[in-house]
Amino acid sequence: MTSANVPYDVAVLGGGNAALGAALTARRAGARVIVLERAPRHFRGGNSRHVRNLRCAHAAPTDILTDSYSPAELLDDLVRVNGGETDETLARIVAERSAECVDWMRVYGVRFQASLRGTLHLSRTNAFFLGGGKALMNSYYAQAERLGIDVQYDADVVALEVDDGVWRGATVETRGERRRVTARAVVLAAGGFEANLGRLREAWGDAADNFIVRGTPYNTGTVLHAMLDTGAQSIGSPSECHAVAIDGRAPKFDGGIATRLDSVPLGIVVNRDGERFHDEGEDFWPKRYAIWGKLVAREPGQVAYSIVDAKVRDRFIPSMFPPIEAVSVRELAAKLGISAAALERTVTDFNAAVRPGAFDHEQLDGCRTVGLARDKTNWAQRLDTPPYWGYPLRPGITFTYLGLRVDERARVLFASGEPFANVYAAGEIMAGNVLRRGYVAGIGMTIGTVFGRIAGEEAVKHAAR
Amino acid sequence: MRLADATAEGARVMAVCNACRYCEQYCPVFQAMEHRLSFATADVTYLANLCHNCGECLYACQYAPPHEFSINVPQALARARVQSYEDCAWPAPLGRAFRHQGVLVALSLAAVMIVLLFAATLVANPNALRGAATRASFYAVMPHGAMVALFGAVGAYVLVALAMGARRFRRMARGPSTAQHVAARSGASARLAALRDVLTLRHLHASGEPCTTAEEVRTPWRRRFHHATFYGFVLCFASTAVAALYHVLGLEAPYAVASVPVVLGTLGGIGVVTGTLGLLIGARTRDAALTDAAQRRLDRSFIVLLLLTGASGLLLLALREHRVMGSLLLVHLGLVLALFVTLPYGKFVHGIYRAIALAQHAREERQR
Numbered sequence: 001m002t003s004a005n006v007p008y009d010v011a012v013l014g015g016g017n018a019a020l021g022a023a024l025t026a027r028r029a030g031a032r033v034i035v036l037e038r039a040p041r042h043f044r045g046g047n048s049r050h051v052r053n054l055r056c057a058h059a060a061p062t063d064i065l066t067d068s069y070s071p072a073e074l075l076d077d078l079v080r081v082n083g084g085e086t087d088e089t090l091a092r093i094v095a096e097r098s099a100e101c102v103d104w105m106r107v108y109g110v111r112f113q114a115s116l117r118g119t120l121h122l123s124r125t126n127a128f129f130l131g132g133g134k135a136l137m138n139s140y141y142a143q144a145e146r147l148g149i150d151v152q153y154d155a156d157v158v159a160l161e162v163d164d165g166v167w168r169g170a171t172v173e174t175r176g177e178r179r180r181v182t183a184r185a186v187v188l189a190a191g192g193f194e195a196n197l198g199r200l201r202e203a204w205g206d207a208a209d210n211f212i213v214r215g216t217p218y219n220t221g222t223v224l225h226a227m228l229d230t231g232a233q234s235i236g237s238p239s240e241c242h243a244v245a246i247d248g249r250a251p252k253f254d255g256g257i258a259t260r261l262d263s264v265p266l267g268i269v270v271n272r273d274g275e276r277f278h279d280e281g282e283d284f285w286p287k288r289y290a291i292w293g294k295l296v297a298r299e300p301g302q303v304a305y306s307i308v309d310a311k312v313r314d315r316f317i318p319s320m321f322p323p324i325e326a327v328s329v330r331e332l333a334a335k336l337g338i339s340a341a342a343l344e345r346t347v348t349d350f351n352a353a354v355r356p357g358a359f360d361h362e363q364l365d366g367c368r369t370v371g372l373a374r375d376k377t378n379w380a381q382r383l384d385t386p387p388y389w390g391y392p393l394r395p396g397i398t399f400t401y402l403g404l405r406v407d408e409r410a411r412v413l414f415a416s417g418e419p420f421a422n423v424y425a426a427g428e429i430m431a432g433n434v435l436r437r438g439y440v441a442g443i444g445m446t447i448g449t450v451f452g453r454i455a456g457e458e459a460v461k462h463a464a465r
Numbered sequence: 466m467r468l469a470d471a472t473a474e475g476a477r478v479m480a481v482c483n484a485c486r487y488c489e490q491y492c493p494v495f496q497a498m499e500h501r502l503s504f505a506t507a508d509v510t511y512l513a514n515l516c517h518n519c520g521e522c523l524y525a526c527q528y529a530p531p532h533e534f535s536i537n538v539p540q541a542l543a544r545a546r547v548q549s550y551e552d553c554a555w556p557a558p559l560g561r562a563f564r565h566q567g568v569l570v571a572l573s574l575a576a577v578m579i580v581l582l583f584a585a586t587l588v589a590n591p592n593a594l595r596g597a598a599t600r601a602s603f604y605a606v607m608p609h610g611a612m613v614a615l616f617g618a619v620g621a622y623v624l625v626a627l628a629m630g631a632r633r634f635r636r637m638a639r640g641p642s643t644a645q646h647v648a649a650r651s652g653a654s655a656r657l658a659a660l661r662d663v664l665t666l667r668h669l670h671a672s673g674e675p676c677t678t679a680e681e682v683r684t685p686w687r688r689r690f691h692h693a694t695f696y697g698f699v700l701c702f703a704s705t706a707v708a709a710l711y712h713v714l715g716l717e718a719p720y721a722v723a724s725v726p727v728v729l730g731t732l733g734g735i736g737v738v739t740g741t742l743g744l745l746i747g748a749r750t751r752d753a754a755l756t757d758a759a760q761r762r763l764d765r766s767f768i769v770l771l772l773l774t775g776a777s778g779l780l781l782l783a784l785r786e787h788r789v790m791g792s793l794l795l796v797h798l799g800l801v802l803a804l805f806v807t808l809p810y811g812k813f814v815h816g817i818y819r820a821i822a823l824a825q826h827a828r829e830e831r832q833r
Contacts (some may be wrong), residue, residue, distance in 0.1 A: 042531060049527050052487055109681075111673060113490045130672060131525030132487030138524055142681040256527050258484040258534070318502050320484035320534075 008034045008150070009463035010456070011181055013157050013170065013223050014189035015039060016046030017133075017445055018427025020140040021452025022187040022459065024108060027147045029460040034181060035144065036155040036172055038190070038218045043254075044153060045137035046191050047215040047399065047428065047444075050256040052133065053126040054105075054449065055442035056098040064102065064112040067124045071095040074125070081438030087235075089408055091434045094443075097450040102127050104453065109139040126442040157190065157223055162230045165414065166421045184463035185422040187455045188412065189448075192400035192428045193221025194241060195253060200397070203239035210302035212246060214396040217253035224429050227404055232423075233415045236401035236432030242439055243293025248303055248392030249321045261391050262316040264292060265379050266361060267308030268350055269393065271299040274333065274342030276350070281368065281378035290439055297395040304393040305336050307347075310385040315361045323389035332388045351382040399444065403432035410455040422462050424455035475509035475545040481528060481536050488522040492668050493826045494542070495522075500829055510552070511638040513545035514815070514822040517668045519676030520755040530754075543757040549818065550763070553637070554810050555629030563810035565759070571766040571807060575773070579799030582607075586795060594791035601719035601785040606794050609712065619805050626809035627817065634818045638825045655827035662823045663816070666691060679752045687751075690743030694771065695816075697736020701778065704730035719785060731782060737775030741768045767812035774800045 010026040012019045015037025027033045037044050057071040075095040079086055102112065111130040115123040122128075129136045144151055152174070159171040169182035193199050195217045200208035228234055250259035265285050269292075270276055278295050282288055296304045326332035329347050333340040350369060357367035359381050369375045404412050404425045411419035412430075427448040434447050479498055482488065489495045494515045501508055518539050528534035554560025563570070586593050586607060593606050604612070662668060666688050669676045675685040708718065708726040720726050745768055748761065777797040784790055808814070 042529075128490075130490055131521060132485075132527065134527045135521075135525035138681050251533055254527075254532065256485070257487065258481050258528065260484065314502055317486070318480070318483055320481045322480075 008032050008183035010459045011183035012187045015044050017048035018448035018452035019189035021449050022456035025453045025456025026460045027149050031460045034150040037153050038156045041153045048133045053128040053442045054445040055126050056101050064115050064127050066115050069125050077440050082436050085436045087433045094450050098446045101449045108143045160226045167423045185459035188425040189427040190223035191219035194397045194400045196220040212250050212394050212396045213253045233405035233413045235403050235405045238402045240401040242398045243395045244289045245292035245296050245393045246396035247319050247321050248394035258320040261319050263306045263308050266312040269304050269306050271304050272301050274338045281376040293395040296393050306391045308389050309383045325387045327386045332390050336390045347383050354380050354382050401432045403430045406430045409458045424459050426451040426455040471544040471548040472506045472509045474541050476504035478541045479504045491521045491672050497826050507637045509545050510549045513542040514818040516542040524680045539755045543760040547759045553630045553633040555626050566766050567762040568766045568769050571770045575800050575803035578802040582795045582799050606791045623805050631817050635821050656824050658827040659824035663820045687747050690740045693736045694740030697733045700729045700733030734775045734779040741772035763812045770804045774804050
């Protein structure tokens with residue numbers, strides 16, 4: 001092992017939105033900063049590569065946000081999805097400082113979409129990055145280079161040296177070569193462990209083998225677990241993850257947004273036995289897609305099939321994968337590999353239970369079934385118009401909730417509540433402090449940006465001491 | 466890359482884009498894409514010609530190579546675009562013949578034209594290249610009637626070929642496609658919007674900044690040099706038209722330095738020469754991932770012919786009283802001829818197809 005002689009004030013472990021937020025903040029404050037990004041340059045940015053927007057409070061309409069959205073309302077939204085289980089001090093900081101995020105990002109060349117569009121109709125609460133998260137990260141990295149931040153790619157942090165609450169350095173491996181990196185303070189922004197299949201199996205058993213990881217394959221939780229091993233206090237359940245139902249033909253890693261499937265509320269969903277298992281019309285898809293990940297995960301083989309007929313084929317955003325098409329339910333069953341008799345029975349029973357109504361996919365239309373073991377309560381129409389389309393569904397993991405407990409200065413805490421001397425955390429690795437369960441669109445980016453900046457500020461203060 | 470391959474790849478790429486939609490505010494390609502559920506050859510052709518190759522979407526793409534989805538919209542659409550030039554060309558065999566047109570083909574053609582002009586001129590009048598210079602009299606080299614007949618015939622042919630190509634392209638752009646229903650009505654306002662977009666090259670800076678030449682490198686110069694080339698070309702054309710009118714009115718060439726034809730021609734020539742030089746240099750420094758080899762060949766051959774035409778025109782003007790004027794005139798006319806006959810089979814058609822695609826897009830947006 002060779003020892004790097006370059007002295008840094010702040011080392012940032014990770015390369016996504018929170019990491020770059022911390023690095024740019026620290027550099028602007030005059031610190032010498034090194035960023036250790038595990039991915040190669042092309043795949044840099046962690047899960048921020050795949051994001052689209054950021055939730056932010058604002059007092060009045062802007063060029064990119066409509067209406068107004070107060071910090072109090074944002075806080076309410078956060079508390080609601082958490083079932084009240086959030087660190088309110090930290091959640092309040094996120095809500096209040098969310099209002100600064102857009103202006104801060106713009107300083108670094110980040111561009112946003114005008115508020116006119118936005119497929120999710122979130123332009124009141126969320127600012128959309130022009131071109132998405134990769135464009136955002138490109139802007140950040142270009143600025144990092146310009147400002148003289150030492151960005152190292154393919155830099156896999158394999159071990160941390162911590163003694164007596166003081167971080168001394170990290171062992172970094174690049175293409176088999178190991179070296180030691182040290183700095184006065186460290187910002188941990190290396191994400192969760194959703195790409196660590198071994199750890200997922202610990203929590204979910206064999207079912208985990210059928211999960212798809214929607215984002216970066218580099219979030220294996222090495223830094224998170226290394227810190228927990230040194231006695232850092234954890235937050236969030238180690239077995240909880242955010243998973244959505246996505247097209248089952250997605251690649252194992254990194255399929256991102258294009259593997260989404262929006263057809264669920266418009267038809268029926270059956271498991272591999274050809275049986276329905278949940279109300280497909282409970283609510284609008286953007287409000288329900290997150291529960292379907294777990295629903296599908298509980299079904300045999302962790303697979304399900306969304307089935308629609310020709311009546312609704314132009315009512316949802318097309319999947320990147322072509323539908324599996326058939327002229328009859330029987331033929332579709334054969335193509336999907338499920339029992340034809342079972343699927344025909346399910347469709348016949350479903351069709352018989354559909355009550356008349358005025359179908360309108362743009363509102364909760366009350367078109368429902370009556371008398372089934374699991375009724376569909378909106379958008380229920382008979383499946384009777386060929387061709388029939390089928391899409392396989394699998395659980396797609398977005399992120400894990402387990403994280404490091406931090407205080408309002410982003411300092412990582414021991415189980416005792418005492419802080420580590422020079423260890424700060426930002427982003428998914430500490431998001432569990434604010435977000436224990438559920439999700440509201442764009443809040444991960446808000447937590448990452450707000451705490452990235454706090455971690456950067458605090459790390460510089462420490463380094464200057 | 467063959468038609469099936471180029472459009473199949475375009476359709477594959479658009480299917481992924483249509484499920485993602487992160488790029489929807491970069492340009493009309495993505496907005497037009499969202500009106501469609503699937504991508505037939507006609508759809509890909511239309512979208513390909515809406516693309517201005519600004520490059521933003523490649524760098525913003527989470528699925529760009531080396532990602533396994535391997536999404537490169539600018540390159541896929543560049544290929545489909547080249548394919549559409551060949552596909553729509555009239556007559557079809559000439560479209561195929563010029564498919565791989567490069568600088569060499571363009572220059573060879575120009576050389577042939579120049580040789581033919583010299584031969585014809587000297588056969589008709591062995592003394593044509595002598596003595597004419599002192600009077601700066603172009604018509605002493607090639608009689609006015611001959612010039613009108615030659616360029617009138619070639620011009621008429623080119624216009625017919627371009628119109629046929631445009632007709633084929635318009636038919637493709639308007640369907641059959643899943644967005645067919647919106648194309649039924651055409652409106653003057655849509656055409657005006659398209660005209661504004663073409664004249665300002667709005668979509669090379671519509672997303673708020675100039676277009677990219679590499680990741681996080683944005684420059685207005687591609688747009689500026691294109692403007693210089695385009696408006697230079699228009700001025701040269703105007704100069705010729707005014708001169709033709711003067712002749713009809715009995716005002717014989719040569720025209721004074723401060724005359725309308727000479728001023729227009731000089732400004733136009735300077736525009737074409739600086740514009741094309743700038744575009745050639747800019748293309749060399751641009752990220753090759755943004756473009757396609759066949760597209761670059763087509764671009765270069767057209768730009769080089771334009772450059773030589775512009776440069777020879779300026780030189781002719783400067784040396785119109787020199788004894789080399791006669792030879793220079795024939796070289797210039799040969800270059801113009803080569804430029805003209807290749808117009809319907811090369812890069813030039815991009816302006817026409819782009820305008821038609823933009824008008825179609827404007828119509829689609831108005832029907833939303």
